[in-house]
Amino acid sequence: MLGPVELTGPDGTTALAGGPRDLLCVLALRAGETVSRALLREAGREPSTLDRDAAVLSSALARCGLRGSLEVRPAGYRLVTRQIDVRRFQSAVRRAQACRRGGDLAGAVRLYDRALVLWRGPEPLAEARVSGWAGAEVRRLRESRTVALEDRWDCALRLARAAVRASGAPVADREAVAAGIAAAADAIDAIPVLEEAVEAHPLRERRWELLLVATFLSGRRREALAVFERARQTFLDQLGVEPGERLRALAGAAERGDLAEADPDQVRPATMTPVRAAHLATLPVPLTSLLGRDALLDALAGWLRDRRLVTLVGPGGAGKTRLAIAAARQVRGPVPWFVELSSVESPVRVAGAVAEALGLRQETSGDAVDAIVDEIGHQDLLLVLDNCEHLLAGCAELVARLLRRCSRLRILATSRAALRVPDELVVPVPPLLPEAAARLFLERAQARSGRPVAEGSAGAVAQLCAELDGLPLAIELAAARTPLLSVPEIVARLRSDLRLLHSPDPTVPDRHRTVSATVESSLRQLDPATQAYFDRLAVFAGFDASAAEAARQAMAAEAPGTDALATLVGASLVERTGDRYRMLVPIRRHALDRLARDGGETAARRVHAAHYLAVAESADSQLRGSGQELGLARLRADAANLRAAMAWLAESGAAAVPHGDLRLSTALAMACRIGGQYREALGWLSAALVRHPDAPAPLRAAAGADAAMLAMLLCDYATAADYAEEARSAYRATGNRRAEARVVMTLGSVARERAQYAISAAHLDAATATCVECGDELGEARAVLLRGFTAWLAGDLERAESRLRACRRWFERLDDPEQAATALMNLGAVALYRGDIDRAGSLLDAALERYAALGFPEGLGWAHNLRGLVELRIGRIDRAEAHLALSLATHREVGDRWRTASVLEALAEVHRTGDPRRAARLLGAAARIRAEIGAPVPACERADLAVTTAGVRAALGGAFDALYAEARTLPLDEALVPRALV
Missing domain, CATH: 1.10.10 (Arc Repressor Mutant, subunit A)
Known part of the structure; x- marks a missing residue:
């Protein structure tokens, strides 16, 4: 990843481009963590291609010896490997830093070289398309390389300085100096490299410092002074300021000729006016480590170099003060000066408070700002103003005046609101990510209780951090309860007792004693x-x-x-x-x-429920016609609100919104079908129908029709038929023939899955005729599509293709993306069973892309199932297994047992020769499912299943029957199938 992205294994580099390569990059940036779809979208990955890219990436990883390293979980994707050059680079840099701190400069140089040689170009993830947080990670890596290069040169030059001192040679004796440098390190070679580095980053002061030292140690004192003059002119031209204190100090030592003997970290120019020594120690000393802010801290270092006013903004308890202190400590050059403003009560007192913190004695008639300006002058100084939110006007006025009059002053402010001063860079301080939040809790809990959190509490810790939304203050307050409560007990009490999060520390400011x-x-x-x-x-x-x-x-x-x-x-x-x-x-x-x-809660809940009922009913009209994508996007964005409204309407809101839960569950049924939430939606509908026996007949009929559809998708065919017949009678009684035809289509689908193909065809033909009579073109198209579906499952490929070709064009014109994708998928199935493998693959890939864009799990599961069969036909077993594993995970998640059985049978073919015992168990598990739901093997799959069964039986002999029977009696175990991608 440190350069152009490559995936390498024992057999060399595996070609990987486009979406799979970019997905690998994003997952590798957080290797070992589960990266959610939302985070992947923020990083620039298109949801429509994720599953397809994951399947390709899984196969590529398997070819590189990393089989099983890509996992697909309900929460997202996870890359499980440490074989990443970024990890090796970071490890080598950490070890080099440790050597540097311990005085082993030669060892540090070797380790820096080992880290830097991993880079195959200056740009990490070159050519990869990432954005958002992943883009920030790329910038952090780029900055890490820059710092490592500078640290490496610094160590080499320190060795060279030591060698010069040891040689006892005068600086003018170039041969002795060069010999000393060569004996210590290759620092003399740093000059041309540093010249290029300065040209690339002319405002990075540390590079000028290193170039000046290297030039001096090579025996060229005059050229070293010229380096300083070049740096000075660059800073004046581009920033309007002089170079910093350290570079001026090095130039003074070079002019005196004692740079090799003196420690550059300690020298100061004699002409510099020092800030009071007390001010050098004004930064508070944290008692605990800063966790989870590495990327933001690195970014702050750059921003504080380039900007004169940076404001950290976030809610109380986000960790703004702690972050500001850490940022001020790591800034090179400016003297940090910390002023805490929480105790200041009035905006007019801000300037006086800052002057007092500086130790200035203010005359009664004097202006505090003038006194501060006189003290700071044009010194290189970083002013940290902490807790500005209640003094915004006073802070803004002071900051504006100081920045105008003190040319080398930089200000870092913390506040819950921006200061709104010109050229202010506002930096939000977000909640901690889950991994960092968990580490913070574990560290603080151990510090509080004196013992580690009990093993086996990882799930409870993750749940607790989610409940606290990664807010550092809340996490620390929760950790303070661990001496008395276990983590699960804290989680349980947290939801009902706000007083739980209370600091026992009497030294904590009042505003941080509780979140409240x-x-x-x-x-x-x-x-x-x-x-x-x-x-x-x-x-x-x-x-x-x-x-x-x-x-x-x-x-x-x-x-x-x-x-x-x-x-x-x-x-x-x-x-x-x-x-x-x-x-x-x-x-x-x-x-x-x-x-x-x-x-006021009841009134607020009533407004909330009424608003989201209106949203759901409006979106439902789009889902049942054109405009599906807009309707789905709106409902998915508000999924949590819709569930909350449903719960409140079912429990308390019947009087406030008549039949509200029945209306809302009906309005959400189609979205839940597309989203794969079959069980949840059917539960809502069935409970609401029981609660509202007196609801208007049209509403009950619509709810029953949707319940029938969802029960069919869950393979509960008897319940589906009961709901459908009841709704059919209600619609017939009211004369709503269009809605009646919709219910008949569900009856046709029930018969299809039971392999009753003639009955299914009769239902669907009747529904088609009714839609034609009613002028319902969209209903007619859907009925014809289902008729084509039944035909190819029955093995009638000619009839299937003629209907499906017409449907594909039909749905494109009617702007129904889900059904258009389904037509493509069914045409892919027809091509597969006709032996046209290339066409089948192309059609199924197109269907996968459209289903992914819609977020339609059932469609994705079907398409991956068929795509796996395509790969099986051409002998690409690894790719077939990857597609089938994705299909299986999807169908098990949504509850489609009919397709689960078919996928298990296909996976048995995958393992027929390599692991026939597993194949036998897979066949037995599939047979058990079919017996339980009353759905035989589809006609088009029977021949393939017979070949698989015969092959496994031949490989196992008498052991086959025992393994097959055992799998039919045991629960379907996860051990029988891949957990995710293989």
Whole structure:
């Protein structure tokens, strides 16, 4: 990854380009972690191609000896390998840094060389397309290489300096100097390399320092001074400032001729006005380590070099102060100067507080800003202003005046809101990622209790960190409870007792004693109407602007202004990501507590449920016609809100929204079918039908029709037929023939899966005729598609192809992407069973891409199943197994046992020659499923299954029957099948 991306193994490099290569890059950046689809999307990976890219990548990894290293989990993808050059580079650099700190400079040089030789170019992940957090990781790697190069040269030059001193030769004696340098290291060769480095990064002061030292040690004192003059002119031309203190000190030592004898880290120019020694120690000394902020800390180092005002912004408890201290400590050059403002009560006192922190004695008539400017002058200094949120006006005024008058001053501020000063760089401090949050909890818990967290608590720790949304303050407060409570006990109590998160440390500031106190300190800066609005928004599990406006307008006369949401975002009480908003979980939990105490929760829940019922019904009309992608995107973005609305309507909201849960479950049924949430949706519908026997007949009929569809997909054919017949009778009674035809299609699908092909065809032909009579073109197209599906499963390939070709064009014109993809998939199946393998592969790849774009698991499972059969036909066993493993995982996740059985039988063919015992068990497991659901082997699959069974039986002899029978009696065990990708 350190250069052009390559995947290498025992047999050399494996070609990998495009999507699979980029997916490898993103997963390798977080090797060992599960990377969610959302994070992959943020990193620039298209959801529509993920599964296909994963299958290709899995096969490539297997060919390189890394079989099983790519795992697909419900939560995302995971690359399990340490054989990554980035890991080797980082390990070598850490060891080199340790040698450097321990004084072993020669060892450090060797280790730096070992790390740097891994780079095959200056740009990591060259040619890969990544963005978002992955792009930040690439920038961090680039910066790590830069720092490693500089550290390597620094070590070599220190060795050279030591050699010069040991030789006792005068600087003018070039031969002796050169001999000393050659004996110590190859530092003399650094000069041309450093010249190129300075040209590439002319404002990176450390490179000028290294070039000056190398030039001096080569015996060229005059040229060394010329290096300083070049650096000085560059900084004046491009920044309007002089070079920093260290470079000036090195130039002074070179001019005096004692640079080789002196330690450059200690020399200071005699003309420099020193800042008081006390100010060098103003940074607080943290008692604990900073975790999970490496990338942000590296980025801050660059920003503080290039920008004069950087403001760290985030909610209370995000770790802004801790991060600012760490950033100030690592900045090279400027003297750090820390001012804590939380105890300052008025904006007009800000300048005075800063002057007092500096130790200035302010005259009554004097201006504190003038005194600060006189003290700082044009010195290279970093001012850290901590906790500015309650003093924004005063801080903004002071910062603007100081930056105008102190040319070398840089300011790092922490605040819950931006200062809004010109040229301010606002840097959000996000919650910790799950792995870092868990490490923080484990470290703090051990420090509090004196013992490690009990083994086996990893799941509970992950759950706890998710409950706390990665907020460092909340995590530390939870860790403080570990001396008395186990992690599962903390999780259980956390949801019902906000007082649990309370610091026992009497030295902690009041605002950090509890998460609630932190939130309240932010709310005190807002007017009462905006505070009430904040409480109302807490019932939303993330929301868009329309939901926020619905909540605001429902407050009627008490509603705040239209800018209230922006105010909450500015105060770091609400986060904005794109066009969505959310509260961190601990903040939201406090807001819900405020809402319950004020008695406003029922009203807020009513507004919430009514809004999302309207959203669901609007989206459902799109899903049942054209515009599927827009409808799905809206519902998926608000999945948590829709579930919350469903739960509230089912338990408490019947009086507030009549038949609301039945309406909402019906409106969500089609989206749940596409999304693969069959069990959940059927549970909602069946419970709501029981609760509302008196609901209007059309509503009950629509709910029953959807329940029939979902029960059929779950292979509960008897229940599906019962729901369908009841809905069919209701529609017939009301004369709704179009809806009746839809139910008949479900009956046709039930018969198809039971291998009752003639009955299925009769139902579907009847539904087609009804749709034609009603002028329902989309319904007609869907019925014809299902008829083609039945035909190829029955082995009637001619009839299937004629119908499916027509359907493909039909659905493209009707703008129904799901059914158009299904037509492609079915045509791929026809081509497969006709022996046209190339055409089958192309059609199925196109279907996979469309299904992935829609996020349609059932379609993806089917297409991977058929794609695996294509690979089996041409003998590519590894690729076949990868596709079939993906198919199996998908079908088991959604609950489609009919297809699960078929995929197990195909996997038995994969293992027929290599592992016949496993193949026998797979066949037995498939037979058990078919017996349980009452669905025989599809006609088109019977010949292949017979060949597989005969081959396995021949390989095992008498052992076959025992293994087959054993698998039919035992539960379907995960050990029988790959967990994910093989």
